[in-house]
Amino acid sequence: MENAPAGSWRKQDATYNMTGSKCEKCGTMYFPPRIICRNCGRDGKIKEHKFSGEGSVYSYTVIRVPPHDFRNVAPYTVAVIKTNEGPMVEGHIVDNGKKVEIGAKVRIVLRRMTVDGEEGLIHYHYKFELV
Amino acid sequence: MRDVAIVGVGLTKFGERYEVGLRGLMAEAGLAALQDAKISSKEIEAAYASIMASGRLTGQEHVAALLADQMGAKNIAATRIENACASGGSALMQGYLACASGMVDIVAVGGVEKMTDVTGSEATTALGGAGDQEWELAQGITFPGLYALMARRHMHEYGTTEEQMASVAVKNHENGYKNKYAQFHKLVTVDEVMKSKMIADPLKVFDCSPISDGAAVVILAPLEKAKKYTDTPIKIVASAQASDTLGLSDRDSLTGIKAASIAAKNAFAQAKLEPKDIDIAEVHDCFTIAEVMAMEDLGFYKKGEAAKAIADGETRLNSKLSVNTSGGLKACGHPVGATGVKQAVEVTWQLRGEAGDRQVKDAEIGLTHNVGGSGATAVVHIMRRTN
Ligand SMILES: [Zn+2]
Numbered sequence: 001m002e003n004a005p006a007g008s009w010r011k012q013d014a015t016y017n018m019t020g021s022k023c024e025k026c027g028t029m030y031f032p033p034r035i036i037c038r039n040c041g042r043d044g045k046i047k048e049h050k051f052s053g054e055g056s057v058y059s060y061t062v063i064r065v066p067p068h069d070f071r072n073v074a075p076y077t078v079a080v081i082k083t084n085e086g087p088m089v090e091g092h093i094v095d096n097g098k099k100v101e102i103g104a105k106v107r108i109v110l111r112r113m114t115v116d117g118e119e120g121l122i123h124y125h126y127k128f129e130l131v
Numbered sequence: 132m133r134d135v136a137i138v139g140v141g142l143t144k145f146g147e148r149y150e151v152g153l154r155g156l157m158a159e160a161g162l163a164a165l166q167d168a169k170i171s172s173k174e175i176e177a178a179y180a181s182i183m184a185s186g187r188l189t190g191q192e193h194v195a196a197l198l199a200d201q202m203g204a205k206n207i208a209a210t211r212i213e214n215a216c217a218s219g220g221s222a223l224m225q226g227y228l229a230c231a232s233g234m235v236d237i238v239a240v241g242g243v244e245k246m247t248d249v250t251g252s253e254a255t256t257a258l259g260g261a262g263d264q265e266w267e268l269a270q271g272i273t274f275p276g277l278y279a280l281m282a283r284r285h286m287h288e289y290g291t292t293e294e295q296m297a298s299v300a301v302k303n304h305e306n307g308y309k310n311k312y313a314q315f316h317k318l319v320t321v322d323e324v325m326k327s328k329m330i331a332d333p334l335k336v337f338d339c340s341p342i343s344d345g346a347a348v349v350i351l352a353p354l355e356k357a358k359k360y361t362d363t364p365i366k367i368v369a370s371a372q373a374s375d376t377l378g379l380s381d382r383d384s385l386t387g388i389k390a391a392s393i394a395a396k397n398a399f400a401q402a403k404l405e406p407k408d409i410d411i412a413e414v415h416d417c418f419t420i421a422e423v424m425a426m427e428d429l430g431f432y433k434k435g436e437a438a439k440a441i442a443d444g445e446t447r448l449n450s451k452l453s454v455n456t457s458g459g460l461k462a463c464g465h466p467v468g469a470t471g472v473k474q475a476v477e478v479t480w481q482l483r484g485e486a487g488d489r490q491v492k493d494a495e496i497g498l499t500h501n502v503g504g505s506g507a508t509a510v511v512h513i514m515r516r517t518n
Binding site: 078 | 252256259265273276281283333378379380381
């Protein structure tokens with residue numbers, strides 16, 4: 001599909017900075033951000049919340065048969081990360097030579113994700129590296 | 132609410148059906164169902180069509196009217212249901228509700244997917260939309276990738292092995308071998324599965340259901356009128372559906388599908404039955420790990436105990452509980468929108484005693500378990516033979 005740029009632009013604060021949200025009433029944190037708390041419903045008090053980007057690998061896999069936009073990137077490792085704050089988040093693990101395993105500590109980095117053709121947008125996104 | 136029964140079923144051969152398009156598949160299954168129920172097209176009062184990604188895969192939306200028209204059911208109310216891979220189960224539930232309500236008598240529920248008119252990478256992208264497009268697919272996390280993340284965690288928490296998962300594929304190929312509608316008529320060994328090409332570690336190509344074309348249709352009638360169409364009405368004794376977060380990372384657990392557990396619990400309560408009462412089950416084995424989780428989520432096994440039981444042969448044909456007698460999604464094929472309806476077709480055949488070489492002896496009560504995406508939707512039906 002050919003995408004207009006608005007779709008990636010409106011997600012930028014989340015995809016660049018890992019900005020999610022937090023319900024100040026019950027303390028639950030969300031990534032990606034939500035405006036309705038899953039616990040408190042309309043009584044929740046949702047505020048923007050920036051995650052530290054630190055956590056550990058909860059599960060992982062290596063994608064060897066990619067979707068169309070990633071055909072030049074595969075194979076790549078993706079993981080479910082348990083953030084130090086509690087919520088889980090999915091993301092790429094960049095290859096820095098360290099071994100990926102459940103429990104391994106990670107931190108956030110900003111990297112190129114996909115490129116829309118030669119003259120199109122370059123999409124940047126948070127990824128994780130092993131520490 | 133009144134009782135509802137399945138009075139007619141029809142299925143196409145699943146697989147790479149290059150010679151027939153979307154509408155042809157629907158018509159083929161529709162004709163088989165009309166003939167099976169010995170019913171006139173004019174008697175159908177409503178249709179529910181399940182399809183996941185026809186727009187992306189064929190360019191055609193608005194398929195419910197097409198189904199009704201192709202079945203010769205002129206001008207009836209026809210509605211499309213899309214719940215990713217659980218579309219079929221959801222459409223069956225909507226058909227059941229329409230008939231049970233008394234609003235209409237005869238309902239056609241048709242599921243279809245035409246997947247081989249696009250390239251593999253396009254199909255992979257389309258299927259990826261069953262997960263969270265913005266936060267999973269946009270990061271290149273494919274559908275097999277999501278189940279791989281669940282499999283890895285299941286292995287970590289319960290010691291589930293790749294060989295045990297492979298035994299799901301071995302069993303389902305054994306069953307599919309006996310089903311003329313199945314995409315694959317080929318036996319496989321654990322060793323062959325283990326040595327097959329890696330797709331998303333630890334899942335290999337033989338752990339994954341294939342890309343398929345196919346369609347399935349069931350015809351529903353009020354139980355009190357069912358004998359007009361069939362000697363053996365199959366009564367729907369439970370119809371339950373639940374949902375969960377679209378993405379994996381917001382779930383309470385990665386080692387089970389909570390929506391399936393909830394749907395199962397509600398279905399057993401509706402039917403006043405327990406897991407031990409079930410003779411046959413068609414479960415959603417889009418990946419081998421999915422069948423392991425299904426057996427646990429449905430209450431057939433305790434958490435962490437299903438993989439060994441499957442590897443020990445407890446769910447083979449005519450054993451303790453016969454699971455995926457059709458060959459499942461793995462061997463029968465997985466035309467996404469058709470799958471949930473096909474499960475009901477197989478259970479109907481089994482409960483009527485019409486399943487041929489793969490017939491389960493004295494099957495009286497059957498269950499279907501249909502999951503959408505990585506578990507954001509789950510639908511469970513329980514059916515019982517009446518005569
Ligand atoms: Zn709250």
